[in-house]
Amino acid sequence: MSEQQVRPDADLDVTAEVERRARLAKEAGRELAALTRADKDALLLRLADALDAAAPTVLPANEADLAAGREAGLADSLLDRLRLDEARLAAIADAVRQVAALPDPVGEVVRGSTLPNGLKITQVRVPMGVVGMIYEARPNVTVDAAALALKSGNAVLLRGGSAAARSNQALVEVIRQVLTEQGVPADAVASVDDGGRAAARALMRARGLVDVIIPRGGAGLIAAVVAESVVPVIETGSGNVHVYVDAAADHEMARRIVVNSKTHRPSVCNAAETLLIHRNVAPALLPVLLGDLHALGVTLYGDAETLRLAGDVPVEPATEELYDTEFHGLEMTVAVLDSIDAALEHVRRYSTGHTEAIVTNDRVAARRWTSGIDAAVVMVNASTRFTDGGEFGFGAEIGISTQKLHARGPMALPELTTTTWIVEGDGQVRN
Amino acid sequence: MSEQQVRPDADLDVTAEVERRARLAKEAGRELAALTRADKDALLLRLADALDAAAPTVLPANEADLAAGREAGLADSLLDRLRLDEARLAAIADAVRQVAALPDPVGEVVRGSTLPNGLKITQVRVPMGVVGMIYEARPNVTVDAAALALKSGNAVLLRGGSAAARSNQALVEVIRQVLTEQGVPADAVASVDDGGRAAARALMRARGLVDVIIPRGGAGLIAAVVAESVVPVIETGSGNVHVYVDAAADHEMARRIVVNSKTHRPSVCNAAETLLIHRNVAPALLPVLLGDLHALGVTLYGDAETLRLAGDVPVEPATEELYDTEFHGLEMTVAVLDSIDAALEHVRRYSTGHTEAIVTNDRVAARRWTSGIDAAVVMVNASTRFTDGGEFGFGAEIGISTQKLHARGPMALPELTTTTWIVEGDGQVRN
Numbered sequence: 001m002s003e004q005q006v007r008p009d010a011d012l013d014v015t016a017e018v019e020r021r022a023r024l025a026k027e028a029g030r031e032l033a034a035l036t037r038a039d040k041d042a043l044l045l046r047l048a049d050a051l052d053a054a055a056p057t058v059l060p061a062n063e064a065d066l067a068a069g070r071e072a073g074l075a076d077s078l079l080d081r082l083r084l085d086e087a088r089l090a091a092i093a094d095a096v097r098q099v100a101a102l103p104d105p106v107g108e109v110v111r112g113s114t115l116p117n118g119l120k121i122t123q124v125r126v127p128m129g130v131v132g133m134i135y136e137a138r139p140n141v142t143v144d145a146a147a148l149a150l151k152s153g154n155a156v157l158l159r160g161g162s163a164a165a166r167s168n169q170a171l172v173e174v175i176r177q178v179l180t181e182q183g184v185p186a187d188a189v190a191s192v193d194d195g196g197r198a199a200a201r202a203l204m205r206a207r208g209l210v211d212v213i214i215p216r217g218g219a220g221l222i223a224a225v226v227a228e229s230v231v232p233v234i235e236t237g238s239g240n241v242h243v244y245v246d247a248a249a250d251h252e253m254a255r256r257i258v259v260n261s262k263t264h265r266p267s268v269c270n271a272a273e274t275l276l277i278h279r280n281v282a283p284a285l286l287p288v289l290l291g292d293l294h295a296l297g298v299t300l301y302g303d304a305e306t307l308r309l310a311g312d313v314p315v316e317p318a319t320e321e322l323y324d325t326e327f328h329g330l331e332m333t334v335a336v337l338d339s340i341d342a343a344l345e346h347v348r349r350y351s352t353g354h355t356e357a358i359v360t361n362d363r364v365a366a367r368r369w370t371s372g373i374d375a376a377v378v379m380v381n382a383s384t385r386f387t388d389g390g391e392f393g394f395g396a397e398i399g400i401s402t403q404k405l406h407a408r409g410p411m412a413l414p415e416l417t418t419t420t421w422i423v424e425g426d427g428q429v430r431n
Numbered sequence: 432m433s434e435q436q437v438r439p440d441a442d443l444d445v446t447a448e449v450e451r452r453a454r455l456a457k458e459a460g461r462e463l464a465a466l467t468r469a470d471k472d473a474l475l476l477r478l479a480d481a482l483d484a485a486a487p488t489v490l491p492a493n494e495a496d497l498a499a500g501r502e503a504g505l506a507d508s509l510l511d512r513l514r515l516d517e518a519r520l521a522a523i524a525d526a527v528r529q530v531a532a533l534p535d536p537v538g539e540v541v542r543g544s545t546l547p548n549g550l551k552i553t554q555v556r557v558p559m560g561v562v563g564m565i566y567e568a569r570p571n572v573t574v575d576a577a578a579l580a581l582k583s584g585n586a587v588l589l590r591g592g593s594a595a596a597r598s599n600q601a602l603v604e605v606i607r608q609v610l611t612e613q614g615v616p617a618d619a620v621a622s623v624d625d626g627g628r629a630a631a632r633a634l635m636r637a638r639g640l641v642d643v644i645i646p647r648g649g650a651g652l653i654a655a656v657v658a659e660s661v662v663p664v665i666e667t668g669s670g671n672v673h674v675y676v677d678a679a680a681d682h683e684m685a686r687r688i689v690v691n692s693k694t695h696r697p698s699v700c701n702a703a704e705t706l707l708i709h710r711n712v713a714p715a716l717l718p719v720l721l722g723d724l725h726a727l728g729v730t731l732y733g734d735a736e737t738l739r740l741a742g743d744v745p746v747e748p749a750t751e752e753l754y755d756t757e758f759h760g761l762e763m764t765v766a767v768l769d770s771i772d773a774a775l776e777h778v779r780r781y782s783t784g785h786t787e788a789i790v791t792n793d794r795v796a797a798r799r800w801t802s803g804i805d806a807a808v809v810m811v812n813a814s815t816r817f818t819d820g821g822e823f824g825f826g827a828e829i830g831i832s833t834q835k836l837h838a839r840g841p842m843a844l845p846e847l848t849t850t851t852w853i854v855e856g857d858g859q860v861r862n
Contacts, residue, residue: 129835227661250858253858260860371465372461377851377854382855393546404560408850420839421823422809423813425812427681428813430817
């Protein structure tokens with residue numbers, strides 16, 4: 001990448017350079033689009049081996065990022081996400097092998113028919129072209145994004161957090177080397193990290209050169225990309241996820257689902273943040289649920305009725321703001337409601353449209369829930385943790401979309417493609 | 432709508448009022464989402480009858496718009512698109528009946544499976560919620576958009592060109608009246624025309640309240656909406672459409688397809704703008720094609736080789752800018768090329784990704800074309816005029832998308848829906 005250095009202090013130069021790389025990526029993407037599945041899988045398997053062998057260049061670069069990060073006072077959690085070691089690098093390589101094993105979405109026939117005039121129309125999946133990734137300082141995303149893009153026949157321009165710039169550069173070198181070895185233009189994968197924030201801006205404005213931008217990171221990053229980008233964005237959203245325990249819930253099932261939804265992996269977007277419970281079942285069941293959660297270290301915030309029923313379990317008063325919070329940790333808000341309608345109303349008010357679950361043995365209540373909720377995933381009698389590309393059997397997951405266009409819910413390789421209509425005739429014209 | 436008057440001079444008030452209407456639309460949308468197909472069809476058929484009976488209020492309002500337009504010096508073509516009469520109103524009502532006859536996209540199961548752990552997952556089409564339409568002064572679009580939105584279970588906020596404000600208001604009154612009669616909240620269809628440009632801006636910023644914006648109109652309108660909107664946009668694009676006559680083309684077929692693609696209806700986006708022809712076939716075929724086009728009143732612009740071969744047919748010199756132009760009329764650029772690769776290269780340079788056609792009897796050339804072109808529709812041996820929702824058998828067409836996200840090519844009712852995953856279990860949790 002050294003021949004591609006740009007001066008981050010000169011925005012116009014950065015824009016021109018990002019556009020130049022996007023043009024090269026677009027050309028390279030045309031060659032990728034023509035590769036067979038066998039070509040792409042061979043490329044990815046070679047890349048996995050090359051990553052396994054790349055510790056001597058990648059780990060020192062990562063060490064330099066870590067040292068700079070410590071000096072800059074980065075939080076321990078950020079440093080941990082930034083850190084690579086032999087084991088993590090091996091895991092990254094393995095993830096590439098898993099992408100190689102997935103079916104190729106390109107060429108899939110989505111639908112088709114023969115029109116009354118004899119024209120044969122076929123809608124076929126084709127690569128997007130050039131994917132722009134804007135993400136935070138996590139070097140694994142660099143390889144992950146490149147592997148998913150290559151498998152779906154797309155070129156990719158990468159803009160990672162500057163704290164990981166040295167690690168990303170080392171990884172991108174490995175990828176480009178492998179591309180060249182395999183006879184694919186290296187420009188199919190390029191970083192624009194060297195252009196800093198100006199490069200991210202240029203990427204978001206490269207309409208016509210970049211086909212889609214996928215932001216991956218916190219809510220702030222995503223909101224900024226949505227606001228600024230004129231390139232279409234596929235948003236991966238945050239999850240303010242609710243579990244509603246209905247009057248007709250099985251008590252043991254409710255305990256299992258509430259505990260699993262909240263505590264199985266509280267830092268991720270499909271973890272539950274709020275427990276809603278029907279008034280009729282609250283006196284018998286809520287104290288047990290609160291006890292379960294408290295025993296697992298969950299800090300609880302409840303409405304007046306929850307506080308009244310909590311018994312010995314410590315519960316702080318809930319607020320509007322707390323009901324509106326995605327905790328990413330062992331905290332949970334609780335509300336006792338008069339009806340399923342009140343629960344639907346609460347969810348409408350606070351939901352981010354990610355995953356909303358009901359626990360009930362009542363068919364009517366289940367139907368009301370599945371038809372009344374506006375979310376990517378609606379669960380009946382299952383843990384919210386199942387909203388996941390891997391669990392859904394997609395193999396890979398680029399993220400979970402909480403937007404309504406193009407993709408909603410877990411996104412995998414087909415979501416990195418678009419379609420084209422092939423129309424075949426023998427001279428038909430319109431009258 | 433009189434209770435909804437806003438002062439267009441007070442942007443903040445306009446924003447608050449647009450947001451208020453969007454909230455009402457969202458609530459109304461929830462009721463629409465629960466309607467059966469029978470309910471929706473009955474509503475649309477009643478609306479069609481009401482439109483037939485509405486001439487006494489709609490036509491005078493339209494007359495007032497026309498008078499104001501003439502006074503403001505609107506072009507005749509714009510006045511013609513603005514004008515309503517008994518026959519045009521009847522045609523608008525008939526279009527509503529046609530939408531009623533289309534299948535309901537809501538509830539369609541897109542895919543599903545039972546996971547190894549017994550969870551049943553089903554991806555189902557559901558309405559978007561609230562659709563924002565931003566369009567030019569064409570009153571028929573007001574009814575068309577409302578009918579398509581209602582059929583797909585969506586509420587709609589309409590912002591038409593101010594030159595049609597009185598006509599639109601009269602039409603929206605009819606629609607809201609019918610909604611009320613049929614027991615559906617009138618707020619499912621609302622105009623924000625009374626808020627002027629500030630209302631359009633507020634619509635584009637109503638993220639979370641408006642689910643998708645569809646601009647309908649010229650390239651300038653669409654580009655402005657894409658640049659300004661933070662609500663996701665479905666773009667309907669322009670068409671710089673090419674027909675490439677290959678060395679292996681059947682001559683009579685080439686004549687039919689070139690003439691039909693250019694002259695059948697030159698003002699629309701699927702009409703051809705450029706004729707490309709292989710050098711080997713140009714001496715025999717190009718003079719005939721130019722003669723055909725000239726005889727039908729087409730003004731021709733060609734490269735040096737075209738000028739050399741044109742004989743008696745008048746051809747002006749082509750320029751970069753002309754090759755880059757969507758004429759919307761009886762003009763056409765022409766180029767003679769050395770190979771199919773040169774034709775692909777020309778298309779890549781100038782195409783807007785709408786429709787690109789080849790005329791050839793050579794299987795290899797046809798395959799190179801279909802795999803080498805990046806467009807919504809790729810034609811082999813058929814007129815470009817077939818890129819059309821009606822021709823494709825979709826019944827209705829909202830527009831032709833030339834973007835790659837969500838929808839590409841002719842868009843119909845399913846493209847006005849999103850999906851939700853329904854996950855049904857019996858107590859599954861993750862380990």
